[in-house]
Amino acid sequence: MVAQESGVSPKHILGVLYAFSSGGVELLKTQAHAADTRVAFEAACAFLEDRESELEGYEPVASCGGFVALSRRPSPPAVVLPGLSLPPSDLVVCNPVTGQHVSLPRPSIWDESFVLLAHGTSFSLQIVNLELADAGMLQIQTFSSAKGKWDGVVATYANLPLGAPGRFIRPSPLLLDGVAYWLCKSESKSLGYHVLTLPLDGQRQPAPIKLPDKVPKTRGRGDNFDAEDILLASTTVNGTRRLTLAAVANVTISLWTLDEHQAEKPARWTRHKFFDLWNITLERKGRLPSWEKGDRVALECFSESGESGSLLFHFYHRMLYRIDLQTEKQTEEVSLNLAGIYCKRSSSNMCEYHIDDAAVLKLKS
Template sequence: MGPSITDVPKSVLQDVIIKLPTKSIIMCKSVCKTWYSLISDPAFAKLHFAQAEAYPMVRPVDRRSVSRNLYLVEPEDSSGFDLKDHDCNRSRVHMNLSKYKLPVCHPEELLNYHRNGIVMPSHETERKVSMKITQIDDNNNEVDLGDGFAFMMQYDHNSYNLVNSCNGLLCLSYFFGNRPAAVCNPITGEFINLPHGPKHEKAMTLIGSGLGFSPRTNEYKVMRILKEQTPDTNKVAEIHTLGTGSWKSVGTARCSDSELSFPTCVKGMLYWFCDKWSGCSVISFDLDTEEFQSVPSLPFEDGYDVSMGDLGGSLCLCKVESFEINVWVMNDSGPQKLWMKKISIHTGFSRSWPRGVYIPMKYFENDGLLMFNSRLNAFFYHHPGNHSPFIYLKLREIKYSSSEAISHVPSFISLKDILVGKDVEILNINSRCAVLKLPGETEALSLVEENASF
């Protein structure tokens, strides 16, 4: 017999597989036992993550269905995002949209419908589904939301909110109250449920949460910030280390009553953007010392059309101002942290240029910038050296009313290898509700380049 594929040296095989798109690596696990063993090895997962890049993770969102589909946007091959302008012709977009799933919030409820032969209503049906919807508030009390409210919110009840991404993990929260509820790895299909927080003497409202990583302790931590429902409001900060069974108080947060948005973890710091009528600011929490830290004043005054995220390992702010899209990054290499303008995109003197929030997804070595605008369900790629500096990539073949995107680093690292304790139950996204075909889940999603002239 001639040579077999199993005769390829492990080191060579590993170098080849590790460079493939994420979905292709998953498919390689089905080739043979040797490949399955190689890809399932924690050492392979660590090597893959060390060289993995952040790419957009898109989630279609519709209040009329349970939104559990995710699409990772990756290059089809090693050539990367082929978004170059060739002889003034339209570029060829070589991207692969691979589908993954989020866990559902109340799987037993959906399984009961399935067992009883009851089909969840689709977008076109208006048949009333009888269900009782309750939520656990921030004081751990069960609240009945009522039959009428249940009819309106029957889909939201089973969907998680997407809070943020950190090192291949997604933090999820309940739709009602936005309380952190679970952490999942969509690539491995694993997730864990978070414990309920401590009870409080006064009624509390959550204004911010997020997942981060402490490099010093090598631990993943979930933060939540709550305020008292009284005129003299105090902001209570609580933290949960993944793998433990409880939350602990870490003092009070210095922020306004406004909701905190765009939670972002960079270099062991967890940041939130705070927008209020009197101005805007960024607050930060050091996950190593578990203390709040000061952040330099922002380079602008109002918080309209602002987003925040991780751009190449640095905290960044993106703001639309007049006929420009400006991107600032925080420079922390010196004795003091400073905001520095990294990119300034001139959109032209056109009132038809689409407004809204532009969220930076990825900054390329060739100075290209990929952004996402949820209002248009579209990506914008900008490169100052191209003949046509803007490439407009529209999400197509989708009936959802809107979509959201987050910058995400795909990871094959198992949750069992990062949890502090061993007593937390690790669940599988695909083990129970995979048999269910929920409304809208079979619809395809594609990315199509369109004319960017506005």
């Protein structure tokens, strides 16, 4: 179906991309940068500012190896007839640091999520477009920059009891060891919320993983989560990267790690870490911002930098925090940093943006 992930591992997290409330795309710095990444960050910001009018209405839907896929949903018709899908999105892929960019033809199916695979520092890309259809069907279409076009639509029912209809809770997948993961909701009461797995080697079928039974559903109604309540991440346990679910309950973030390989039935999860954000902020020096009505913890995205990784979340109004994930044991000191103040579009996705060492060296030369 598609090639495996590039062997280039992300080295430098520059920040997070999101659709700004005014309509453009913004890059927000999330941590102090080393001297050799300052030029890269400034170049990326300049690229987005110079093309602000061209990118109006776009939002980030996937990122990989310095490249980012931006999607703009066209205005739907006033009436969508039964059996017809919404039109596909306009799609742009760019590397804000180097200035490379290309507009892609629209796929032939409605795009609910994209997987972006970038190979090295050249503009060699593959994009996997997915649509959750009725009757538990997953439709997949792949674009290759080498061919310059979309391949045919591949439909699969295998091991996918998604119910009708199903939907992605978050459009951006988590990529881990050649497998893409999504949080999904199915109308099937026996399955409900689950993780959809799609191996990218084309040799294995997609399959669901049930969420932990004890994950609280505090802000949704009935069996519903708010989109900001749960987030997929990865942590290192005993030297092995494991799929992890972050879940919010009031002002606490809990981490649930998948114990066994995804093929094990049933899936087993262990709650191995939790962060009481109110106590953490009270222990920090300095005056806390005023607590406003409606302020709550909202998970935004996962960033992977080194072995620990980090969660980005909204705590106070318009404030984005970054917390490091220490996985082996509960530590007395927790690294909690204010990443910045932002005002993203309410429906916008947020995804981390990183570059590798080769891109940094190219800019310095």
